[in-house]
Amino acid sequence: MSKAYLGVDVGSISTKGVVIDADGEVLARSYLWTEGNPVRAVKRVLAELEAQVDGDAVEVVSVGTTGSARELTGAVLGAQVVKNEITAHAVGTLSRHPDVRTIFEIGGQDSKIIIVRDGVPVDYAMNTLCAAGTGSFLSSQARRLDVPVEEFGEHALRSKRPTKIAGRCTVFAESDLVHKAQIGHKLDDIIAGLCAAIVGNYLNNVGKGKEVLGPIVFQGGVSKNVGVVRAFEKATGHEIQVDDDGHLMGALGVALVARDSGLETPFSFGVRDVTFETVGEECSGCPNDCEVVIVLREGAYLDGWGNRCPRGMERVRERVCAQEGSLAGAE
Amino acid sequence: MSTQLPASRPFKVSFPHMGNYSIPVRLLAEQLECEIVLPPKMTRRTLEVGARHSPEFVCIPFKYNLGNYIEALEKGANLLIQAGGGCRFGYYGEVQEAILRDLGYDFGMVRLLGGWKLRDHIGDFKRVNPRLTMLRALKAYKLALRQTQALDRIEDYVRRNAGFEVQDGAFEEVHEAFLGELDTARDMRTMAEIESRYLGELEAIPTERPDDLLRIGIVGELYVLMEPFSNLFVEKELAKRGVEVHRFVTVSNMVEHSGRKHTAHLDELIAKSGDYVRYHLGADGTESVSMTYQLMQQGFDGVLHLKPFGCMPEVNAMASLQRLSREHTFPILFISYDAQTSETGLKTRLDAFCDMLRMRKQRPGDAAMADGAETLAPGAERSTA
Known part of the structure; x- marks a missing residue:
């Protein structure tokens, strides 16, 4: 049996998973929507991954999680490594593109830029305030225009005269877009304008003050949109590389970190059949009212977070477990 | 009046x-x-x-x-x-x-x-x-200043060392006890005694300092720097990640450079800013830029710049700081605070920042690393990395 490593990246919109071997080669990959239920999404990812690997030949010995649900997923999977998505993306991308000097990342709810020099991340930034330059902005505008977001790229490429659209803020962009449509701009031009607006917003906010040098790798869900890729090439004057596995870089990165951590515990895909439940409750022990989250595995306490003092966790844990206990007793 | x-x-x-x-x-x-x-x-x-x-x-x-x-x-x-x-x-x-x-x-x-x-x-x-009376007010002022100095010295020590405690919470326990005693001290001698006794207690706490420890300076707007609740306890969060935390904006320092000495202090900050500030930026902006430049020269691993969202003097400072960061490949993490209380975003950014600084450190031959360390003369360098 050879060793394998599992990386899971649970974002706000999509959940990604990979299984890699000791050389970092991807043995199995999965990509699906989170749909507001990270635990269920992870279980579905596990099912897809398990179907792709030969259970008799390889054994997953270490697990890493990343993305905004990394703590919850880490608890559920008993992960050896829980890493922030910025580091995971940098590690993942560097393993495939060792010469990269700038990484653009636009996901569903956030966007980031990572500056790499001589193979080491030296600077990064993340969007701070709003989602104007992210995938969810594109999806909402796609709905307004009644065009599937997957077809955005083709529309944009057909445009010869992209419409100028203010990308500073979702609200402004939307009213600008409606106005341009009403005075007679073509759909293709408006979509190309939107792609340019996303890029302008990204470079002015996330990329502000950063030295953007090639080679540039662009990833995250929005990188699948060729319209945005072209707009980036126009704005930066560099060729933009998009990896076929670009959406999996976070999962790949955290699998590599798990591999290099040296921490190994045999992992079973059977965790899919275990019932996990999360309970969020306000502590109410003081006016701070910490929102404490408890993860239960088959009704028993597994992990929890959100408390600012140890008393908070004890209070909520006792309350929740007492409730669960009485429920279990009644059954 | x-x-x-x-x-x-x-x-x-x-x-x-x-x-x-x-x-x-x-x-x-x-x-x-x-x-x-x-x-x-x-x-x-x-x-x-x-x-x-x-x-x-x-x-x-x-x-x-x-x-x-x-x-x-x-x-x-x-x-x-x-x-x-x-x-x-x-x-x-x-x-x-x-x-x-x-x-x-x-x-x-x-x-x-x-x-x-x-x-x-x-x-x-x-x-x-x-x-x-003026006399009584003056006496109280001097006492309060002494108390402030004791407070700032102890907390400076805690910031620089708490990240390396062997037993979780050891520094916090001593710190809390110190605050309780200092609150009751009403004469110079007691204050001095409390300060030195607690400094001794802090020094006696077992610590393990790794060879590759990170030194990070915190600069920015004074309120979010000095009120931990408002900065989501960023200093403690850094300490948890094994960081030696340095901060220079304290009430003692502000009092020391107030009044007649204020202009001279600003001039000195501008002179030591490597030409990244040429005139006073208002409030703490000048200090943010100048201290960042000085910390870079002292070989610090990175700087955190904190400000309330919309803080004009610190927005002024950011333009210079971004240029400094770019020209010297010196890592600066910018954080804006408003009424949000979720720590998740902050923790993600701090994790990534510390990971990044450690990765840089593991490559000592890196050109980007050598640049910006001690040896450079102010104004003489432009990064080629």
Whole structure:
């Protein structure tokens, strides 16, 4: 049996998973929507991954999680490594593109830029305030225009005269877009304008003050949109590389970190059949009212977070477990 | 004169929190010879009530101050103290007073405008307590300053070492005990004794300092730097990640460079800024840029720049800081604070920042690393990395 490593990246919109071997080669990959239920999404990812690997030949010995649900997923999977998505993306991308000097990342709810020099991340930034330059902005505008977001790229490429659209803020962009449509701009031009607006917003906010040098790798869900890729090439004057596995870089990165951590515990895909439940409750022990989250595995306490003092966790844990206990007793 | 007294005595005096400085401020307030009502400890409720009654686009210190006032008034305070500041903060007292009056509270307010000099404010204090003399006020001021110095020295030691404690919470325990004792000290000798005794206790705490430890300096706007609740306890979060944390904006330092020495201090900061500042940026902006440049020269691994969202002086500073960061490949993490209380975003950014600094450190031959360390003369370098 050879060793394998599992990386899971649970974002706000999509959940990604990979299984890699000791050389970092991807043995199995999965990509699906989170749909507001990270635990269920992870279980579905596990099912897809398990179907792709030969259970008799390889054994997953270490697990890493990343993305905004990394703590919850880490608890559920008993992960050896829980890493922030910025580091995971940098590690993942560097393993495939060792010469990269700038990484653009636009996901569903956030966007980031990572500056790499001589193979080491030296600077990064993340969007701070709003989602104007992210995938969810594109999806909402796609709905307004009644065009599937997957077809955005083709529309944009057909445009010869992209419409100028203010990308500073979702609200402004939307009213600008409606106005341009009403005075007679073509759909293709408006979509190309939107792609340019996303890029302008990204470079002015996330990329502000950063030295953007090639080679540039662009990833995250929005990188699948060729319209945005072209707009980036126009704005930066560099060729933009998009990896076929670009959406999996976070999962790949955290699998590599798990591999290099040296921490190994045999992992079973059977965790899919275990019932996990999360309970969020306000502590109410003081006016701070910490929102404490408890993860239960088959009704028993597994992990929890959100408390600012140890008393908070004890209070909520006792309350929740007492409730669960009485429920279990009644059954 | 900008003091309005409550309609009737007895006066119950209160003032906003900022870090643990309520300890020396209480000592000063005692000279007014009236009951002191400390606002309750900062909680999410403080921020909620403060933000609810504040203009949306005002900076976060305003909202915390207002929350402190409301919670103090609820506890029975009727005389509030507000100090000035080097930015629009200087006008906050007036606005907060108007908001609180609109809310129907009956109270008096002492507004200390025009800097830190005692003789400018003695008139206001004497109206509250006619028995107060300049001599007594001066004595109290000196004592409060000594107490502040003890506080700042101890907390500086904690910041630099807590990240390496062998037993979790060891530093916090000693720190808490120190605060309790310092709060009761009312003469120079006791204060000095408490300071040196607790410094000894802190030094005796077992620590393990790794070879590759990170040294990070924190610069930025003074309120979010000094009030841990408002910066989501960023110093503790860094310590948890094994970081030696340095901060230079403290009340002791501010007092030391106030008054007549203020201009000379600014000139010195500008002179030591490697030409990244050529004139004063207002409030703490000059210091943010100059200290960042100096820390880079001292070989620090990175700098955190904190500001309330919309803080004009620090926005000014950021333009220079971004250029400095780019030209020297020196890592600076910019963080804006507003009324959000979720720590998740902050933790993600801190994790990534610390990971990044460690990855840089593991490649000592890296050109980007060598640049920006000790050896460079101010103004002479342009990064080629």
